[in-house]
Amino acid sequence: MTPSDPAPASARPGIGRLLVSCPDQPGIVAAVTAFLFERGANITHSDQYSSDPVGGGRFFLRMAFSLDGLADRLDALAAEFDARVGQRYAMEARFTDAARPKRISIFVSRYDHCLLDLLWRWQRGTLGVEVASVIANHDDLRPEVERFGVPFHHIPVTRETKPAAEAEQLRLLTGDAGTTGAGPGIDFVVLARYMQILSADLLDRLGRHGIPAINIHHSFLPAFAGAKPYDQAKRRGVKLIGATAHFVTADLDEGPIIEQDVVRVTHEATPADLTRWGADIERAVLSRAVRWQAEDRILLNGATTVVF
Numbered sequence: 001m002t003p004s005d006p007a008p009a010s011a012r013p014g015i016g017r018l019l020v021s022c023p024d025q026p027g028i029v030a031a032v033t034a035f036l037f038e039r040g041a042n043i044t045h046s047d048q049y050s051s052d053p054v055g056g057g058r059f060f061l062r063m064a065f066s067l068d069g070l071a072d073r074l075d076a077l078a079a080e081f082d083a084r085v086g087q088r089y090a091m092e093a094r095f096t097d098a099a100r101p102k103r104i105s106i107f108v109s110r111y112d113h114c115l116l117d118l119l120w121r122w123q124r125g126t127l128g129v130e131v132a133s134v135i136a137n138h139d140d141l142r143p144e145v146e147r148f149g150v151p152f153h154h155i156p157v158t159r160e161t162k163p164a165a166e167a168e169q170l171r172l173l174t175g176d177a178g179t180t181g182a183g184p185g186i187d188f189v190v191l192a193r194y195m196q197i198l199s200a201d202l203l204d205r206l207g208r209h210g211i212p213a214i215n216i217h218h219s220f221l222p223a224f225a226g227a228k229p230y231d232q233a234k235r236r237g238v239k240l241i242g243a244t245a246h247f248v249t250a251d252l253d254e255g256p257i258i259e260q261d262v263v264r265v266t267h268e269a270t271p272a273d274l275t276r277w278g279a280d281i282e283r284a285v286l287s288r289a290v291r292w293q294a295e296d297r298i299l300l301n302g303a304t305t306v307v308f
């Protein structure tokens with residue numbers, strides 16, 4: 001092997017990410033950094049937050065580090081970290097390889113603005129994800145999606161067909177109807193104005209596969225949860241409207257908030273104006289939330305989030 005030969009994959013340096021949350025106490029950062037240093041890692045970025053600095057709170061940490069042979073060493077590193085550090089501090093810890101894009105499935109109904117915005121950003125490589133599929137309860141957007149070369153699955157949903165429809169959605173997302181197995185490897189789901197409520201059973205089964213879902217709600221939550229928020233906003237006469245990206249829970253529009261934004265409006269705005277101006281905010285807020293999840297920047301803190 002000459003100096004100019006490329007490093008074998010087993011030695012090629014890579015960027016890893018470590019996400020940690022645990023009860024706060026002295027010594028956590030020292031233990032984590034010592035573990036990484038002793039294994040040849042160079043920490044390139046670090047963010048931390050304590051929910052109660054004077055004690056008794058929860059501690060959150062995100063680190064990026066470079067490590068030779070990362071791709072081949074990640075699983076063993078994670079197992080060793082859990083044994084030597086994680087269990088001692090009762091940590092929830094996750095290691096990821098920054099070079100492996102997250103794989104997502106996008107759910108949509110008939111509104112195209114958030115879907116097409118995500119597909120456009122994916123095509124430009126600015127979203128940090130692989131779009132594995134689009135699942136829709138209407139067939140309207142098939143041509144636009146297939147133009148991007150993305151598989152489109154039309155699964156109609158009615159009150160009667162919902163259990164069967166969700167079983168098919170689960171199969172498409174996990175590969176097996178409810179059992180763990182080598183599936184399409186979806187990392188998370190994005191509800192890009194999907195106008196059906198996901199059942200608690202589906203969310204529970206997705207959770208067991210480690211697949212969270214992110215939704216864009218077209219209001220500045222907690223204001224105007226539920227259906228037709230722009231009509232609600234007009235009736236209330238608000239001077240700011242907005243959009244909210246949140247993790248999906250069984251409780252409609254109640255999930256942990258990831259990102260929000262607003263725009264100023266006046267008494268002259270019609271519901272159509274609000275819908276049009278709101279759509280721009282929805283697209284921007286959802287794309288930021290998706291990129292942050294792709295970059296492992298979000299940790300759950302009870303019913304809220306920590307976003308680094």
Ligand SMILES: Nc1nc2c(c(=O)[nH]1)N[C@@H](CN(C=O)c1ccc(C(=O)N[C@@H](CCC(=O)O)C(=O)O)cc1)CN2
Nearest residue numbers: 194195196197198215216217226227248249250252253
């Ligand atoms: N389990 C959850 N599922 C979904 C959530 C959520 O927070 N938890 N968010 C929605 C999106 N959404 C608002 O952001 C929303 C979607 C649909 C409805 C609604 O009332 N739907 C009616 C049917 C409407 C239709 O058929 O067009 C219903 O499901 O009965 C309210 C809010 C996505 N899913």
